Amino acid sequence: RASESEGEKEAIVADFHKKIKDAFEVFDHESNNTVDVREIGTIIRSLGCCPTEGELHDLIAEVEEEEPTGFIRYEKFLPVMTKVLLERKYRPIPEDVLLRAFEVLDTAKHGFLTKEELIKYMTEEGEPFSQEEMEEMLSAAIDPESNSINYKEYITMMVIDEN
């Protein structure tokens, strides 16, 4: 029985390796098994993980060279990322939890957040957005007529779009 699960595990690991390689290669522009460190977040997230910025920084520290070169090598990235996937770390956020988060911010319980409120929270609380990130979110989230975001609808729309 132990050997069965070993075999299973091997197959799973092999599968992870292929996924990781594919994602990595998308950003390996010169086909020399390195990617720019600034793309690591995108790669990790596209593999199904949802780390915070802080967790991301820790991961990067693990895969970086001892003297950071600005590039991450595949050889260092693969084992670390495989472990992350095996341990199912940084799981994505379920829809209902996301909804509750919005509701927390919606102190007046209106069912929507005004543009100003959204900006305030996203740029001052948590792990603040950059201006670019904020603008991008606003462009899709804010209803220009009411200048507010109906977060329930927004979540539904985003989730559908993803799938």
Place this chain on the structure above:
Amino acid sequence: MGSSTSAPHRFAFQNAEHAFKAAALIQRWYRRYMARLEMRRRCTWSIFQSIEYAGQQDQVKLHDFFSYLVDHFTPRNHNERDFLNRMFTEERFAQDSEMEKSSDFESIEVPDSYTGPRLSFPLLPDQATALVEAFRLKQQLHARYVLNLLYETRKHLAQLPNINRVSTCYSEEITVCGDLHGQLDDLIFIFYKNGLPSPERAYVFNGDFVDRGKESVEILMVLFAFMLVYPKEFHLNRGNHEDHMVNLRYGFTKEVLHKYKTHGKKILRTLQDVFCWLPLATLVDEKVLVLHGGISDRTDLEFLAKLDRHKIVSTLRCKMRKESTKQEEEKKTANQPSSAQEPTPWFLPQSRSLPSTPFHLRPDKAHRAGRSCSIPCPGALDRQELSRHARRSVDLELERCRQQAGFPGIKESEEPSPLASGPDPESGELLEPTQEEWRQVVDILWSDPMAQEGCKANTVRGGGCYFGPDVTQQLLERYSLQLLIRSHECKPEGYEFCHNRKVLTIFSASNYYEVGSNRGAYVKLGPSLTPHIVQYQANKGTHLLTMRQRISRVEESALRALRKKLFAHSSDLLDEFKKHDADKTGIISLSDWAAAVESVLHLGLPWRMLRPQLVNSSTDNMLEYKTWLESLAKEQLSRENIQSSLLEKLYRNRSNLETIFRIIDSDHSGFISLDEFRQTWKLFSSHMNIDISDDCICDLARSIDFNKDGQIDINEFLEAFRLVEQSCSEGRDSACPQSTDTSDGGPSSPDPH
């Protein structure tokens, strides 16, 4: 310090904590969402790029093959000779027929009903400006003025050096623009945003003005007009698309013939000449080098400055001067050994080592094969030895093709080479470039930078090199330069620095692959020569879309193109899938699917990432491959009367076919005979390993409704493809042959909107 005051504090603190956590959660989720979008965008980009480059490779392969055929094929009789002559002879304007040229346009009458712009020479600035305005209003310039303008352009270009020199002393700022590819909107936008050319506002346009976009003619007219009006301030560099052979495939030839039905051929002939006279590079303040593609470790600016650029008609074909053996010997010792690897022509054995079995060498062949192209010449080996060996295997290959195509075997006749498409060199006329000249020009027009050090053959494009930061450094040092500006590659942001900011890629055709796919950019240089980049996207619509919507649109377009490609390889894919299905269950794993698809298509795409978009019929990570292939076919086919496998093969080679047609139809009449079509198809299909019987070709011909007089209307034939394409994307209805519009071909060109 009573508890009554701490409770509200505690409450507030908890609230704040909640808000903090909630915000962090939302941000975390959002960043993941954006990352996935970014991944999709990158994948989409690779799809477009890989399809584009694969097409370019094909193009080069095709022409290499034809070149070889020209050099080695010995037609046995008049008919064969004529046929091949027509296929392969490049039409060249003889240098001395000035008279002929001037009467080319003077005799053309412009009717009073013509409301477009009228030009008079010498051209004045407002005439150039008026041209821009006229084209913006979708007017078309009359053929007479086109030819007149081209005539004046040629005269002007012929007295320019290969490398133009510009200085910021005279015009304070210089604007460098990259590829435009027939996208007039972008050019108009640049002039609008940056200002029209003037003595104070110099411009350098860095090649690839034509092909793919639909207004290449108009772009050329505007660029040439401004060049004539401001000769000191307005400069053009040649790109790899300023080449009539490339134009055959990528749409410019088609555009000209469509817009100018009577005089199109004349215009094309004249353009062929004009393109050869375009300068190769521009040097700004002796410090910034601007050229279209890139460099190689052999790039020699002094050599480039001295060669006769007019001799290089097309960078796709190189014909060497026929030299006596003595001259070849001398040349061999004079030539420096190449450090960059030359791409091996695809029809030679892949390995660089020589074939071991000795073949019969026909003595006459060896002699005649003194001229050839694209044969790699590694310095170490004896050059003649290598050539002989290489040619032996090619002979064998050629013989096989000939036999398959139904041509009789070659007799060892004393017939001299019939296809001397250039004049006899012994008579003193040297109209062909040397191998070195050709290579130097190909390098600067086709090469791409890479991150690794070194210099290697650019196998993706099929011509030029990949050059590393060390090569750049070397060149900049050797000529005391500080920056290399090039174009040639589409970039999402319209520009990109590399090699330690020593190389700048600038690309000015926005939305190149699809609406929303990329920005365009241009770069301004002042006296300090600090590059200042301006980006734009010449399409109002995209600003209103969110990034998500933009990415989705582009992605859909890319996936459509990719599915077409997959369909075109259905038989090969089926074979490959079966290899992974030893037990004949009809099912394979998705992992195997990815491996199989890559081994057939060779596009280097991240198939696992793309899989969810291409395969939606899998369960438990397993796929019923036959069903999947059928669903692909359903998308692409609508007419059951055309055999699907035949269609698939033709479809795959559509661009090649079209190019071949246009080559055969050298007088651009739009007609070729059924016989010529069959012969060409046989030759072509035998070499491409396509297995189609003569009967099938005839059936196909009948079903596409050829004229009964045995002539094939090229346009009709190609319409048939577009029909299938169109009706597939529309869904069901069989469109009747008359009701198609004239959208350009090519897998990734967007519909006009």
